[in-house]
Amino acid sequence: METAISDFAQYEHLAHLERVVGDDKDLRAALGGDYIVKPDVVIGRWPVSDEEINLRGKVVNARHALAQLTPFREVNRADLHPILHASISCKWTIRSDRAQNTRTEALNLIRHRKGHLSHICAVTAEPLPTRIATLALGTGDLDCVYHLALAELREAIEAIQREDQLDMLVMLIEGHRLRDISDLPFDLAA
Numbered sequence: 094m095e096t097a098i099s100d101f102a103q104y105e106h107l108a109h110l111e112r113v114v115g116d117d118k119d120l121r122a123a124l125g126g127d128y129i130v131k132p133d134v135v136i137g138r139w140p141v142s143d144e145e146i147n148l149r150g151k152v153v154n155a156r157h158a159l160a161q162l163t164p165f166r167e168v169n170r171a172d173l174h175p176i177l178h179a180s181i182s183c184k185w186t187i188r189s190d191r192a193q194n195t196r197t198e199a200l201n202l203i204r205h206r207k208g209h210l211s212h213i214c215a216v217t218a219e220p221l222p223t224r225i226a227t228l229a230l231g232t233g234d235l236d237c238v239y240h241l242a243l244a245e246l247r248e249a250i251e252a253i254q255r256e257d258q259l260d261m262l263v264m265l266i267e268g269h270r271l272r273d274i275s276d277l278p279f280d281l282a283a
């Protein structure tokens with residue numbers, strides 16, 4: 094089942110925008126389209142009740158005009174949408190066109206949000222660090238790239254003695270741009 098980002102609180106306005114632009118050819122020509130990204134994996138969280146917020150001590154209550162606009166509080170929204178926590182793009186291998194698609198998705202998530210930015214990352218099994226670099230290096234549109242078998246990849250590259258690939262792999266790891274898939278749940282918990 095595909096989940097569009099417009100299903101989440103930070104992006105719910107995009108569904109309306111897509112309907113309006115879709116019905117008007119002049120707007121489509123002027124603004125383009127493809128506002129609604131459909132990531133491979135999404136992680137969301139539902140807004141919480143005041144009871145849950147106050148579990149360890151009184152923080153909010155209905156009588157005071159505090160925190161009445163945040164989507165985190167269930168009571169603030171008649172139409173509840175989950176809050177997007179993470180968007181994960183999955184690419185078994187990386188070709189240049191697929192790397193560009195992942196970056197475009199990330200930039201759309203950054204550009205079109207109303208509210209806080211979710212984690213944006215990619216997962217791959219790509220065997221060439223120079224290709225992984227097309228996703229991992231850059232200006233921060235992706236938080237990080239995660240490899241399905243990073244230790245095994247390093248072993249294989251060392252075994253075939255490809256210094257150029259090993260240098261790139263070490264740079265990506267030491268530069269905190271590439272991590273093992275086992276790191277992902279811990280990074281998302283932060």
